[in-house]
Amino acid sequence: MSGCGGRSTGFPQESPGRIWSRWRALHFPRDLLISLPLALGFIGLRKVFERSIAVPLSRLLGVKDKVRLSASPAPSLEAFYTKHSRQPAPNELSSLMKQSGLTQKQVEIWFHHRRNxxxxxxxxxxxxxxxxxxxxLISFTGGLTSLISTPWFWEQKECWRGxxxxxxxNVHYWYYMLELGFYWxxxxxVSVDIKRKDFKEQIIHHIATIFLLGFSYCAxxxxxxxxxxxxxxSSDFLLESAKMFNYAGWKKTCDSLFVVFAVVFLVTRLVVFPSKIIYTTLISSMEVFQPFVGYYFFNSLLLVLQFLHIFWAWLILRMIYKFLFLGKVCHSSGDENVGKRARMLVA
Structure with missing residues (x-):
């Protein structure tokens, strides 16, 4: 095992299983700590980017915000909304009517405006x-540039040679740390970002990605x-670009980008990932060493990601059905279901 710049562990004759049992004693895992200040740096950079670049760009592309009516002050309804539910059940309306002094229709309208x-x-x-x-986009471009000349990019068995x-x-070290910092x-x-319909799946994806990156670096x-x-x-930047043009109202551009994204996603996540990545970690790696605890842990994380890929692929195929038979993709509110980057992470 080696660290940034080719540092050696000094265990030339030990099996991977024994090295795994001793990795805590190495300085090597401490390299991961840099991902935490990088995460804070990304958060700060994001704030600057959104204010100085993203907002002006949104205006340039024609992004328009809907004018929404504000709910009138109603302390009892506000308390119910914040503490209990955003949409009261039919049997709760009568109690809310008594507390607020409003009619049923007025209560329903108030909650509608409040949700908006x-x-x-x-x-x-x-x-x-x-x-x-x-x-x-930067991550994919930089990653491809740094990997295209490596032997394991073309032949995955080379991942285990030596x-x-x-x-x-160094370039692969920083590729790791920047990606890990971004997912952190x-x-x-997550508490301040838009909560999407696949929120739980995204949280699972981010956590699995962080564990996968951290463990794979240490091992x-x-x-x-x-x-x-x-x-x-490879597919995440395509999805995000489709969303950008959707919010700007460029429906044809959005539809075209989504089709390209769907093809790339389905090929990379349902074909390349299981046949090239998972196969080499599950099967090819055993030609070099016997399975140990890290082998099972790493492959378990990859399988979690693969299950998420299948879930998102189902959402994508459902949207392709809408595109082919209903003539719309980005016009549908269902586009929020198609979450990724994962990105890896998302992976």
């Missing part, structure tokens, strides 16, 4: 999508880890 107040604006959605688009004594180039920033911002699964990141980043 909490809906994020198109500008906010555009800013979030544009930030993720910029990162994923394992665990493998040199880690996404996880730290020196870095070669296969870089391929995992590249596969995930």
């Amino acid at each position: 107040q909490d809906r994020p604006s198109h500008t906010k959605k555009f800013c979030e999508a544009s930030w993720r688009f910029v990162f994923y 394992y665990p004594q493998q040199r880690v180039e 920033s996404l996880l730290l911002c 020196n699964y870095i070669r296969i880890g870089t391929l995992v990141m590249l596969v995930h980043d």
